[in-house]
Amino acid sequence: MRFVDEYRDADKARALAARIATLCEPGRAYKFMEVCGGHTHTIYKHGLEDHLPAAVTLVHGPGCPVCVIPMGRVDDAIHIAEEPGVIMTSFGDMMRVPGGRGSFLDAMARGADIRMVYSPLDALKIARENPGKRVVFMAIGFETTAPSTAMTVLRAAAEGIANFSVFCNHVTIIPAIKAILDSPDLRLDGFIGPGHVSTVIGCRPYGFIAESYGKPLVVAGFEPLDVLQSVYQNLVQLSEGRAAVENQYARVVPWDGNPKALAVINEVMELRPHFEWRGLGFISDSALRVRERYAAFDAERIFDIPGGRVADPKACQCGEVLKGVLKPWECKVFGTACTPETPIGTCMVSSEGACAAYYNFGRFSRDRVKEATRT
């Protein structure tokens, strides 16, 4: 696979790892946060940490769009799905995410018609094919996904498809990074920047991280060599005493992002004054809602939504994990009460969630695994 296989090469990884090792100052520990859950997934799936020296730790950030949906919003979505004549559509990622009254899968078992789609356009197609039903698309994701939702709403409007609406849960990445940077209990040396969000927003919005907080940020691709290289570039900056935004992923990410994508988001959506992030609490200007002029496609206006807040289970330490304050295994319920089959927190559900990635791919004594796999 072009643009994929080249970046999974073990020999190049070993060479890069050697460079990384030489860049580490003896006695110093480095902590880099990969903001994006996609990076977390890559790191665990490819066993990337095996190439990192002990001095470098990767800290998992809040960039898993599934993980940050508060339980109350899941309940709202299920409430909509259980209205008569509704077909709820959703990406597969949401199916097992628990709200206060169980997950989409549980609601299906109770009788709700919830269908998995690959694209919001598929949800629109379902609406077209089921004129007697009200089809709702559960929109989640950062700026990566928001343009697709917006394009779909525009298309629905153009075609006059009246039985389609969007339950908008899109969030924006910069306020989340800011929240991390402002959290008192975390010390980071630099960031691995979210590659696919950046195809939309570009690299400029990260400038404040280098300028105001003095931390390097390297926008990175999603193959393991991309991530490894971005660690390398972080370390190079640190060793040179610099803090800048760099674009490791220039093959995909234009420095200025995708203006058309930003324009369609802006046409269809506007910032919400406040939005609750699971584990992180309310963050101002951190999420999108459908604009008044597209009210006809806004499930929040069409349906009478309870909108209740559901307190996270007491045991849940997702907030600390999302902020990178705790490693997944440090959560008291990790792997015992909270597992992918019986998730307490959302980080255990999405394959981008730090807890799930760690549990599925990494949960085990690294030494014993290394020993066993030595060839």
Next chain:
Amino acid sequence: MRFVDEYRDADKARALAARIATLCEPGRAYKFMEVCGGHTHTIYKHGLEDHLPAAVTLVHGPGCPVCVIPMGRVDDAIHIAEEPGVIMTSFGDMMRVPGGRGSFLDAMARGADIRMVYSPLDALKIARENPGKRVVFMAIGFETTAPSTAMTVLRAAAEGIANFSVFCNHVTIIPAIKAILDSPDLRLDGFIGPGHVSTVIGCRPYGFIAESYGKPLVVAGFEPLDVLQSVYQNLVQLSEGRAAVENQYARVVPWDGNPKALAVINEVMELRPHFEWRGLGFISDSALRVRERYAAFDAERIFDIPGGRVADPKACQCGEVLKGVLKPWECKVFGTACTPETPIGTCMVSSEGACAAYYNFGRFSRDRVKEATRT
């Protein structure tokens, strides 16, 4: 079972049979028509003919309400059943009756929602429980069944159940008997009169048969001794040179019928000027339709019904069988092309149909059967 078992006694049957034999004038053949399909069923189910002397022949009449429904009406019913949101309800007897486009069972296989009920009240219950659906009751039957349909319409009106209607195919017995009597190719010695119709209409309406046509008619019950006794009573009348209406079934049939039942029929229904009977053609004043004042419950007014006539298959000789002109086995397709699995005519479907009764219960050399079952 009281009022049942007493009338199935073999010893009494043999005694009555002996009397019947003595009543037959040597050299004379007797033909009695049992008008009612229920009697046909009894005759074959209990092997009643084994008790009759060779001189006595029973001829099966037109009194099977399923058999006389023309194919076009079945198609109309299926047309209604295939309208969106319709639940068609029907007695089990109708399920396999073929129209031009197959039977109810075939329509179900194509997707129609057709449900079997025991009583029209059950259809009303389905309407009550499915307010979003239009529930239609396929009403068939002679005066026996028409009061139940009428009572159900009255109940629907009283309760204001707006999603219930009746596709009315009720027929009346007297015009059919008249048609038989007027048919040139049939010679009968007397009639076994329909017991359950008579609970409603009483015995007086048959008076013209004795008076104008000079034939005895004995209203008979449905147990085999009832039928045998009515043969006996016919023979007694003939031997005495009388022709009268007699009531063998006085335990159930009041001489004047059931005035309340007649009143509810009259409240809800009126005679149709013409109605097509399968095999017999159009007969005036021979069927009932819903009165204008209950139009809201009349499927014929609610739905746009094609109302086409479907010519009976060329091979079909149901008309001759219904009139008693042909014995079932004399129909050219009986038992080969026309069988209960692949009925060409309706007489092969209903268990009251003469062809079906003969095929299922009687189809075989009587001598060989008698030989085999001799104890």
Next chain:
Amino acid sequence: MNEEQVLERIERARRRKARVREDLITLAHGAGGKATRTLIEDVFLESFRNPLLEPLADGAVADGVAFTTDSYVVTPLFFPGGNIGDLAVNGTVNDLAMCGARPAYLSAAFILEEGFPVADLRRITGSMAEAAREAGVTIVTGDTKVVQRGKADGCYITTAGVGMVDPGVRLSASAAEPGDAIIVSGPIGDHGVTVMLARGGLDIEADLVSETAPLNGLTARLLGACGGGQVRCLRDATRGGVATVLNEVAEAARVAVVLDEEAIPVRPAVRGACELLGIDPLYVACEGRMVAVVDGRSAGAALDALRGHPLGAGAAVVGRIAEDPPGLVLLRTGFGGTRIVDVLVGDPLPRIC
């Protein structure tokens, strides 16, 4: 042509190869009557034809091993006297027993509908375990599938079974001979009527319970009491009832089956429900009753053996095999008449006429 000639022609027509004429499967194809038979012969037998399948018996026997399967789709899943779980175990145990086998191992494959209550499933598997214990069989392998809501009806179970056939035992419907006695092991129709009423649509109440039970104890007694060749054939009278089973015997052995209506045990409530609904108990499914065809000279011994077992307490000789007319089931009615008992066309539908 006279009547006799016509009737001969009809009998010839009836022996012609069955052919499914419908384009679509209808409920009649599953009702156990002629349409089912036609589907099986024209589609399944035509595709799979081989000597072991050909008899279309309760199961196949080869090298001393009997093998059978059945799917259970009963509605409702729970009914007086049992549930789909008992049925699924007893039904397959019985099919093995009817092959003359000692049932040994069962498989159980579940198709569950999304949304099915786990508590109901536990009740069902509990009943299956209990039924297996009672029958002395072990459920050794299984499968589970879950289908979307609206693609099943709660729970379907398919069991298959393996049993061992003793060397002396060779049962076959085609072995029936004139002079043989026909025995049913108890009152008929309880199961079918119970389930029909349990559906609720008819609003009829009756103190009836399904007789679902494993019959291998009974068949073992019977085979023990009569010598090997004395028992010609055993059949459990499930879908299609006693009438269907006996038609299969008449057809397979080309003999006549002659029944005595008054000898056929039917509970009053079964009779009452059947009269009310216009159906004939002879066609109503049983799930714990069998029909045995035994050498007429062994009828007494067979009856004693059956009656000595709780499940055979109501056993009765209900008829006999005659030579002529071959392929037909005849009934001497309580009224002193005679009639044919044919295979049913569709479901035994409640009728009004």
Next chain:
Amino acid sequence: MNEEQVLERIERARRRKARVREDLITLAHGAGGKATRTLIEDVFLESFRNPLLEPLADGAVADGVAFTTDSYVVTPLFFPGGNIGDLAVNGTVNDLAMCGARPAYLSAAFILEEGFPVADLRRITGSMAEAAREAGVTIVTGDTKVVQRGKADGCYITTAGVGMVDPGVRLSASAAEPGDAIIVSGPIGDHGVTVMLARGGLDIEADLVSETAPLNGLTARLLGACGGGQVRCLRDATRGGVATVLNEVAEAARVAVVLDEEAIPVRPAVRGACELLGIDPLYVACEGRMVAVVDGRSAGAALDALRGHPLGAGAAVVGRIAEDPPGLVLLRTGFGGTRIVDVLVGDPLPRIC
């Protein structure tokens, strides 16, 4: 507690008795991952427990006879490379083959939905007959039920199978030993991806066909080539894929399974579809691929035997058994790292994140 201690505690937690916590059956219970396993252990095994069922293998073996069953509910019924009929025959043939048996007899029980086209049914039974012929098995018994429209999805088939196991052959997942080689018989995931795409909802086209095939020829070769004890265990990698099968081996034998990512054969189109949908081919169902665990010293002979058969032409050694850590499947990635390959929780759902 430090990380090592936490991880030890988790491993202990994982070995606790499975318990179904849901009140209602969800699609996850049928997806072949942890929820399925939990349902089977907590409900079915708990109710039916006996030594033959306990290994929860492809089938049960007793007295030299193997016995297995599976229900087939695939959507769509027809897909590139096969249909539900081939699957139903091949799947049960393969489960028998995986027991080391020579498949002999099959049963076939059909649940048909009212309205199902008879022509489709004929196509399916035709394919079954053809598949049975290819596998050298006979369909000796069967059953047909028809359910109302909306209570099934066209056609469900449950097959059961009986096969004979040669005296020397004793296969068991628990027999895997450190030093054993793990072989897959060809490229993985074709069937699962083909069917997923054939559903049409994803609008993805690919030149893929299901590999559905009977593997008994292949297993016979393998067992012939290696001595009796050299083949430890065989598994067909159906629902849950290769990953699930290997987790069962690791768990049953309390050994580690160590895979080499680069050695695992995956067709480009399967990989492409999986990358696009965010799923892992290791969890995708195959219907004509098996995993063999063989003595490491026989790996070469085993590979030669498999490659000499058309269905094993793409066979490859993909890993080995190690002693520690017991119960885990590990993968050495192409990137030079390592990770766990765990049992999947639910369906391999297409994901965007």
Next chain:
Amino acid sequence: MCLGIPGEIVEILSDRPDLAKVDVCGVRRAINIGLLEGKALAPGDWILIHVGFALSKIDEAEAKSALDFLESIGQAYEDEIAALRESMIEQG
């Protein structure tokens, strides 16, 4: 025509005077008795049931006299048969 079955009234439903619980051989169903308006109905009475409605009340006296007639014919027949047999014995 049309299937009718005799059943015994077990109970007139107090809240629905148009309904009676009727027993047929131990099987019970609520039957609409609205068509028998004006007839005095009580438990123990028998009615003829058709599609869930009572069509008529069974007249026990009529039933008895009809049965008496059948009995008498039966008796006469048996007497004749006995006489015949005797005469044959006498002849024999």
Next chain:
Amino acid sequence: MCLGIPGEIVEILSDRPDLAKVDVCGVRRAINIGLLEGKALAPGDWILIHVGFALSKIDEAEAKSALDFLESIGQAYEDEIAALRESMIEQG
């Protein structure tokens, strides 16, 4: 965040200029290219696909220079390893 996969444009659909048929490893799907308005797209171009939309056009020159960098590190590493080995042999 969010899964993105590179695919090669096979065809721009003539009747739907906002759709392109895209190939990923032999697997094809119609992808909405409406977000790449203004970019010249043609068969052979590579795009990044996310939930059925093309989010960006892949810049082959950038890809090459990044790979060159990785190659150079790899080469340097191999040289070092070789040098190390030689030095060990010399020592040995």
